Amino acid sequence: MQIIDGKRIAAEIKAEIAATVREVIAAGGRPPHLVGLLVGHDGGSESYMASKTAVCEQCGFQSSLIRKDVNISQEELIKTIHALNDDDGVDGFIVQLPLPKHIDEQAVIEAIDYHKDVDGFHPVNVGRMAIGLPCFRPATPSGVMMLLERCGIETRGKHCVILGRSNIVGKPLANMLMQKASPGNCTVTVCHSATPNIKDLTLQADILIAAMGSPEFVKEDMVKEGAVVIDVGTTRVEDATRARGWRLCGDVDFDRVAPHCSHITPVPGGVGPMTIVSLMHNTLLAAMGKVYKKQ
Numbered sequence: 001m002q003i004i005d006g007k008r009i010a011a012e013i014k015a016e017i018a019a020t021v022r023e024v025i026a027a028g029g030r031p032p033h034l035v036g037l038l039v040g041h042d043g044g045s046e047s048y049m050a051s052k053t054a055v056c057e058q059c060g061f062q063s064s065l066i067r068k069d070v071n072i073s074q075e076e077l078i079k080t081i082h083a084l085n086d087d088d089g090v091d092g093f094i095v096q097l098p099l100p101k102h103i104d105e106q107a108v109i110e111a112i113d114y115h116k117d118v119d120g121f122h123p124v125n126v127g128r129m130a131i132g133l134p135c136f137r138p139a140t141p142s143g144v145m146m147l148l149e150r151c152g153i154e155t156r157g158k159h160c161v162i163l164g165r166s167n168i169v170g171k172p173l174a175n176m177l178m179q180k181a182s183p184g185n186c187t188v189t190v191c192h193s194a195t196p197n198i199k200d201l202t203l204q205a206d207i208l209i210a211a212m213g214s215p216e217f218v219k220e221d222m223v224k225e226g227a228v229v230i231d232v233g234t235t236r237v238e239d240a241t242r243a244r245g246w247r248l249c250g251d252v253d254f255d256r257v258a259p260h261c262s263h264i265t266p267v268p269g270g271v272g273p274m275t276i277v278s279l280m281h282n283t284l285l286a287a288m289g290k291v292y293k294k295q
Contacts, residue, residue: 001258002151004230004265006143009150010273014058017280021060024288032287033062034118034279035084035093039077039103040070045096048276052094055276061283064090074103078111085113091287092118092136094279115292118282120172129172132179134291136282141172143274144209144230148183153207153228153263156185161201163218163251164211165192169232173209198222210251220256229257229264232271 021031034056036049049065056063068077077099084093093116099105109117114124120138128135137145148155160177164170170190177186186207191198202208202222210218211232223229233251250267258264265271285291 001261002263003258004147004151004263004270006147006265006270006273009147010277012150013146013274013277013281014055017059017277017284020284025060031060031062032091032283033064033089034283035064035066035090037066037068037077037080037084037093037095039068039072039096039099042096042098045098049096051276052279055280059280059284061280070100072100072103074107077103077108081108081111085111085116090116092116092283094119116286118279118286120282121167126167126172130175132181136286136291137176137278138168138172139275139278139282140169140232140271141176142278142281143271144173144232145176145183146274146278147230147265147271148207148228151263153183155183155207158186158206159189159204160186160207160209161189161191161205162209162211163191163198163202164209164213164232165190166211169211173211177207212251214251215249216251216253218252218257220253220260223257223260225260226262227260229261230271231265231267234267234272 025031036052038045038049053063066080084090095108097105099108109121110123112122114122117125118136120136125135129137155177162170162173174188174190177184178188189201191201199222203224205227207228208223209230209232213233213235215235215237229252231250231252235249236246237249238245239247248268254266
């Protein structure tokens with residue numbers, strides 16, 4: 001059994017990105033510029049933005065944060081997005097979700113210029129991904145694909161079972177893994193809350209990806225011997241033994257499942273570190289015109 005070290009792999013990719021940025025600057029170019037747009041003061045969003053800023057610095061990027069009051073109107077927020085769309089000094093930007101309830105998230109996502117949509121949520125990027133065209137891919141699924149590739153995990157002809165059908169993780173991963181690519185070429189089954197025989201399906205999985213947000217849902221009797229298990233779940237659960245009173249818990253009962261796996265990701269330290277690195281990778285591609293030609 002091999003524990004997949006997402007921290008180590010993320011550090012390798014950050015170093016590669018930083019080296020590329022140094023080459024761009026040495027050739028007379030400018031560093032990639034990533035902007036984060038944050039509405040309100042959600043604790044999780046604040047932490048993510050702080051992490052993004054730190055990783056931007058490590059990669060040699062320029063990073064900016066635009067804060068908006070929680071009561072901002074949808075019209076005003078979209079005006080800000082249009083200004084970022086039109087700013088030639090901005091290579092990519094993200095609108096941190098979730099947004100306040102009075103704002104239509106889908107309308108906001110669709111207002112983003114897909115050329116700068118480094119989160120990979122715009123319908124154009126989603127559609128291009130579905131048919132295998134170059135696009136910006138969502139950060140967490142892209143991070144999972146990087147882990148599979150960097151660990152040399154064979155995917156061709158394998159049965160991959162994904163637990164969860166979210167637009168952010170489950171659906172994009174299913175699309176990526178069924179493409180004629182490497183990693184890819186999987187037979188993919190997507191399970192969700194209405195799937196009646198989940199255990200029967202997970203036991204068939206060569207690669208099991210848990211992305212339900214249900215702590216320790218996957219038990220040892222749900223995993224076949226030698227399977228690859230990727231745990232995307234990150235739920236805060238109470239833990240009186242920790243100074244902060246909580247710990248991050250994945251969707252997999254790690255201690256009991258791990259002995260049965262060929263490879264498994266821990267939580268934390270598995271998929272998590274790859275999410276921001278994938279965002280950096282998309283931003284670098286945007287800055288270099290590698291996905292869409294610079295306008």
